[in-house]
Each structure stands twice: as structure tokens, then as C-alpha cells.
Amino acid sequence: MEIKAPHTEADWKAYYALRYHVLREPWNQPLGSEVLQDEATAIHVMAIDEDGKALGVARMHECAHLQGQVRCVAVATDQQGKGIGKLIMSYLEKVAVENGWQEMVLEARENAVPFYKSLGYHIEQESYLLFGEIQHYRMKKALPLSE
Secondary structure, eight states: OEEEOOOSHHHHHHHHHHHHHHHTGGGTOOTTTTOOTTGGGSEEEEEEOTTOOEEEEEEEEEEETTEEEEEEEEEOGGGTTSSHHHHHHHHHHHHHHHTTOOEEEEEEEGGGHHHHHHTTOEEEEEEEEETTTEEEEEEEEEOOOOO
């Protein structure tokens, strides 16, 4: 498995397809709803297998001074529980520290809260309800200072 930024047209196609399949399609959301308006300014990452198949994806951006926000974390359903999400988050946190960011925030779906807690994030507050049924929680984690 390799953790990398998507670069080629094939990478981007696989990246967005996985994001749609995991985060939008199960709730009958339209194709294209997985693409956000600020994609060009975000840092993107994907985990791929030896055949180039996308196993997991995520993105982050600077949302406030010295603060990064992770969004759109998706791991293929048949790959969940294998450490892929943890590797992706570790990669993003490393990049955030390299950027000098001091903390990370995210809006976690209720079913993902235990995963993020296991990585050191804590709930700040109950957040929004997506598609009228998916409760989200604002979570935060302090990052180590870069050396």
C-alpha cells in the first residue's frame, strides 16, 4: 500500500469515485456532490494498493490561523478496520505539523467518533445533521510543535 497525493487523471477519478461511493451514494446524493468548491486549495491524499486501486482518501485545508481541517475521509467499505484511515490521518497530521499548524479540527460522523477518539481527537460539541440523519460532532486535536 502507498499513501500519496493524487496526481494523474486516473488518480483523481479513483479518488472522487471512492469519496462518492462511501460518503454520498448510500444516501442517494447526486454524483458530483462529493466535490467541494475549495478542492483546488486543499491538500489531498489517497491510499492505493499495488494495482493502483484507491483504498482510502481524505483532504485537509487551513481553516483558521495555524489550524487545519480534515474533511471527506473515506475508506472503501471492504477495507475498513485495516488501519488505512489511521495511516491517512497520520500522513495528514505530519503535513499539518510541517506547515506549522498547531491543531486539527474535523466534523466526524457519529459512527466515526470512536475512530477519531482513538487517534487523540476529542469532541468539542455536537455539530450538524447531514442528510437529515447523520449526526456530526466537531472534534479537535492539538498537534506537536514542529522541530
